[in-house]
Amino acid sequence: MLKRVFLAPDPGRLRLRFAVRAVLGIGLAVVACGLAGHSLSGAVTGGLAALLALFTVTDATVRGQAVTTALLPAVGLPVLAAAAELHDQPVARDLAFLAVVGAGVYARRWGPRGHSLGVFAFMTYFVAQFLHATPGQLPELYAAVLLSVLAASAVRFGLWCYERRLPPAPAPAPPAGTGLARVTTRQAIQATTGAGFALVVGQLLSGERWYWAVGATWWVFVNTTSRGETVVRGFRRVLGTVIGIGLGLLVAVPLHGSAVPTAALLAACVFGIFYTAAVSYTWMMLCVTVLAELLYGLLGVLDPALLALRLAETGIGALGAVLAVLFVLPVTTHTVTDAWIQRALRCVHACTAEAAARLAGDDAADPTARVAELEQLLGRVRLSVAPLVHPLNPMLGRKRRARQVPALLDDCAREIRGLVAVAADPEASHDARLAAACWRVEAAVEALTGGGDVAVSAAEASTTEPALAHLHGLERALADLAKPLRARSRSPLVEA
Numbered sequence: 439m440l441k442r443v444f445l446a447p448d449p450g451r452l453r454l455r456f457a458v459r460a461v462l463g464i465g466l467a468v469v470a471c472g473l474a475g476h477s478l479s480g481a482v483t484g485g486l487a488a489l490l491a492l493f494t495v496t497d498a499t500v501r502g503q504a505v506t507t508a509l510l511p512a513v514g515l516p517v518l519a520a521a522a523e524l525h526d527q528p529v530a531r532d533l534a535f536l537a538v539v540g541a542g543v544y545a546r547r548w549g550p551r552g553h554s555l556g557v558f559a560f561m562t563y564f565v566a567q568f569l570h571a572t573p574g575q576l577p578e579l580y581a582a583v584l585l586s587v588l589a590a591s592a593v594r595f596g597l598w599c600y601e602r603r604l605p606p607a608p609a610p611a612p613p614a615g616t617g618l619a620r621v622t623t624r625q626a627i628q629a630t631t632g633a634g635f636a637l638v639v640g641q642l643l644s645g646e647r648w649y650w651a652v653g654a655t656w657w658v659f660v661n662t663t664s665r666g667e668t669v670v671r672g673f674r675r676v677l678g679t680v681i682g683i684g685l686g687l688l689v690a691v692p693l694h695g696s697a698v699p700t701a702a703l704l705a706a707c708v709f710g711i712f713y714t715a716a717v718s719y720t721w722m723m724l725c726v727t728v729l730a731e732l733l734y735g736l737l738g739v740l741d742p743a744l745l746a747l748r749l750a751e752t753g754i755g756a757l758g759a760v761l762a763v764l765f766v767l768p769v770t771t772h773t774v775t776d777a778w779i780q781r782a783l784r785c786v787h788a789c790t791a792e793a794a795a796r797l798a799g800d801d802a803a804d805p806t807a808r809v810a811e812l813e814q815l816l817g818r819v820r821l822s823v824a825p826l827v828h829p830l831n832p833m834l835g836r837k838r839r840a841r842q843v844p845a846l847l848d849d850c851a852r853e854i855r856g857l858v859a860v861a862a863d864p865e866a867s868h869d870a871r872l873a874a875a876c877w878r879v880e881a882a883v884e885a886l887t888g889g890g891d892v893a894v895s896a897a898e899a900s901t902t903e904p905a906l907a908h909l910h911g912l913e914r915a916l917a918d919l920a921k922p923l924r925a926r927s928r929s930p931l932v933e934a
Contacts, residue, residue: 455600457713461705463593464488467586474585479569480578482733484586486565487514487558491590493712494554500601506551507591511584513555514562518583521566522573532637535649538563539633539656544626560656567649621663621774624767629659632762636755643754647747654755655762665763666771666825671719672756678723679752683745685724686731691742695735704732775822779923780887782815782847783916787883789854790912794876796861797905805858812851820844839922846922849915857908875909882916886923 448454467488471481491510497503517538524531542556562583565571571579618624632655640651658675662668693700710725730748734740763769788808795803826840 457709460712463590467589480582484582487583488586488590494557496550510558517559517562521563522571540626540630543629547622628762632758636758650751651755654752655758658759664771664774668763670825674720678720682724682727690731778818785812790879793857793861842922846919853908853912860904
């Protein structure tokens with residue numbers, strides 16, 4: 439697990455930049471709150487607002503990111519007001535929380551912006567429970583949110599906007615549908631149901647820290663689509679929490695809220711959250727757990743009993759999410775995985791067509807953006823098959839096929855990247871055989887998405903022309919994909 443996190447590929451050091459920028463942005467936000475005379479509650483609220491502004495905003499363009507960031511307070515401040523006003527009305531408070539959960543998940547139908555605003559709304563309500571916010575605190579909390587989002591934006595869009603030098607990558611949308619066939623609609627109902635279970639059982643366990651269970655349910659649903667993905671994410675959340683609590687007993691509890699070492703460890707946790715998020719949810723949850731423990735240390739309430747309660751509430755929340763996805767409008771892993779695979783295959787064809795057009799002399803053709811989209815789609819494929827390749831999956835044959843599909847799609851992506859690199863060379867010229875090779879790739883994609891076989895032409899197998907070599911390699915990878923995909927159509931990898 440250590441190797442997966444710290445030796446994982448980091449092209450362009452994007453994860454490292456992401457993490458370092460987060461430490462700078464959140465650190466600036468907390469310092470600004472301190473200079474403004476805000477209390478510890480205000481600083482915590484501001485730090486969380488900055489973290490969310492830097493972590494959840496994932497629009498494809500810098501302009502889109504700026505618009506979404508500007509909208510965060512417009513969503514968060516009314517939610518914060520509602521949470522504070524309902525502080526002494528438990529029934530209304532709980533119903534409002536469930537409404538925020540459902541609306542936040544449903545908002546994902548509007549893509550990355552809806553997702554970001556939904557997460558910000560939920561976490562704003564959550565932090566109000568964490569701090570036991572009351573109406574009298576609202577002016578300070580409003581100011582902390584606005585100041586911190588502004589500080590985070592100054593770092594993200596001014597001091598260190600590395601995205602301006604990257605090609606815009608269209609974020610893939612979840613599989614479409616209408617009514618209850620739409621994944622986001624089903625997930626909204628599932629999340630609300632799971633959160634309701636977590637809220638009730640969590641309050642039976644603790645009338646003061648029950649919101650931990652609701653938070654666990656919410657975050658299990660983030661970036662998942664099928665029930666298999668959700669079950670695996672729930673397991674990883676509990677595992678990360680267990681390890682984080684063990685580490686907190688060794689590190690956070692002995693500090694007793696000492697300011698300087700706690701601040702240093704908080705910065706390390708922020709770095710860890712951002713650096714590990716893309717490669718290991720377990721490690722990210724470990725860092726989140728230790729960060730929460732350090733904050734409770736600053737508030738003067740951290741002890742081993744509190745950590746045990748956090749573990750129990752996390753388990754309740756994860757259980758609520760798992761029960762909801764298993765029994766309430768379930769979305770099967772097979773359905774979701776097939777949808778992402780088909781989108782990835784169509785993107786492979788689009789990349790090939792753009793590269794071929796560029797080689798033919800069309801300066802308007804831009805395969806680079808298509809490659810970035812393909813990388814995102816492959817990430818979604820790997821996420822969707824994660825339940826199938828999990829060590830606890832007993833179906834060895836299906837597990838083997840599940841490993842083959844993303845591996846062969848990665849081969850396709852490697853050949854596409856090579857083809858795009860050739861197309862970017864101004865000395866590269868169009869070869870009449872490229873059109874035929876591209877047509878064969880198109881036919882292969884059509885056959886694969888229709889469940890048919892793919893034939894590989896031997897005509898260019900020994901060519902030394904770089905573009906043709908990459909296209910032939912792409913043909914071979916697509917042909918190899920036919921077997922596991924045909925087996926999937928006869929016997930799905932999994933029905934879960």
